[in-house]
Amino acid sequence: MGAPKQKWTSEEEEALRRGVLKHGAGKWRTIQKDPEFSPVLSSRSNIDLKDKWRNLSFSASGLGSRDKLRVPRPKAPSSSPSPSPQLLLLSAPNNVAEASPPEDCEKSPQDDKTPSPKFSMILEALDELKEPNGSEVATICNFIEQRHEVQPNFRRLLCAKLRRLIGVNKVEKIDKSYKLTDSYAKRALAPMKDPSLKKKDSAKSSKAAKGVGQLSPALDAAEAAAMKVADAEAKSHLANEHMMEVERIGKMAEETESLLELASELYERCSRGEALTILQVAHREF
DNA sequence: ATAGGGTTACAC
DNA sequence: GTGTAACCCTAT
Numbered sequence: 001m002g003a004p005k006q007k008w009t010s011e012e013e014e015a016l017r018r019g020v021l022k023h024g025a026g027k028w029r030t031i032q033k034d035p036e037f038s039p040v041l042s043s044r045s046n047i048d049l050k051d052k053w054r055n056l057s058f059s060a061s062g063l064g065s066r067d068k069l070r071v072p073r074p075k076a077p078s079s080s081p082s083p084s085p086q087l088l089l090l091s092a093p094n095n096v097a098e099a100s101p102p103e104d105c106e107k108s109p110q111d112d113k114t115p116s117p118k119f120s121m122i123l124e125a126l127d128e129l130k131e132p133n134g135s136e137v138a139t140i141c142n143f144i145e146q147r148h149e150v151q152p153n154f155r156r157l158l159c160a161k162l163r164r165l166i167g168v169n170k171v172e173k174i175d176k177s178y179k180l181t182d183s184y185a186k187r188a189l190a191p192m193k194d195p196s197l198k199k200k201d202s203a204k205s206s207k208a209a210k211g212v213g214q215l216s217p218a219l220d221a222a223e224a225a226a227m228k229v230a231d232a233e234a235k236s237h238l239a240n241e242h243m244m245e246v247e248r249i250g251k252m253a254e255e256t257e258s259l260l261e262l263a264s265e266l267y268e269r270c271s272r273g274e275a276l277t278i279l280q281v282a283h284r285e286f
Numbered sequence: 287a288t289a290g291g292g293t294t295a296c297a298c
Numbered sequence: 299g300t301g302t303a304a305c306c307c308t309a310t
Contacts, residue, residue, distance in 0.1 A: 004295090005294090005295060026287095027288095028287080028288070029288085046287070047288085050289075054289090118291095153293095157292075161292090164290075
């Protein structure tokens with residue numbers, strides 16, 4: 001019994017994108033049930049939607065294979081030849097995840113939730129190899145094989161794993177090589193090493209104005225400069241996103257405040273025995 | 287129901 | 299062989 005794979009059509013893809021625009025990523029069931037999309041997505045489960053979105057996010061995050069998109073893209077030839085920047089912005093849940101998550105400060109010291117046994121191996125390998133331009137799968141694989149007993153299909157697993165890590169911005173792919181993301185490396189590696197023997201940070205920070213600190217000391221000046229530029233670019237981009245986010249949050253805060261006032265007014269009057277609706281109060285107040 | 291890891295099928 | 303898309307399984 002061969003279950004012939006059911007490739008996604010561009011219509012389905014489009015429906016999924018619009019569904020996410022409308023309901024947000026993560027509301028797969030809602031999207032799937034929405035009468036607007038259910039005709040197109042009838043043969044897809046909510047899990048299928050999730051998986052497909054995951055794939056779309058990978059390719060949209062620009063990492064790895066944007067240039068050699070081999071996916072036949074018979075996009076609507078007439079009206080929207082280009083995916084429109086909105087979609088790209090929206091389809092980068094990973095960027096948001098990279099920017100916002102207080103993830104690491106949540107961990108309790110001892111309950112350091114090991115991400116997954118294999119992930120720590122990869123982390124270790126990429127850290128120790130210290131290749132500024134990343135390490136090839138074979139290199140990583142070798143490294144890990146030397147330290148751990150691995151299963152025969154390990155390499156394959158490793159590929160899949162790396163790919164997923166790219167999806168969550170913990171790893172980036174440069175040509176054929178993989179390396180830890182700057183931002184993630186700093187957060188993940190710092191607490192990993194013995195606090196006693198990693199005090200040379202201060203010495204380094206004098207010449208490298210932070211940002212490329214964790215790289216091999218033998219780095220060429222040219223390479224270092226290139227890295228800095230790339231880093232700076234990435235940072236300015238991020239900064240921009242952060243600005244927008246801050247603005248948005250500010251607005252939300254205002255609205256929240258108004259709502260709070262409204263709520264307390266409502267509460268006060270209700271507790272006095274008055275029976276009224278939120279609309280009545282809102283009307284008086286605004 | 288969703289998120290994430292793992293597996294299988296396919297294209298290059 | 300390698301990378302990717304679709305599918306499957308499990309924990310939360």
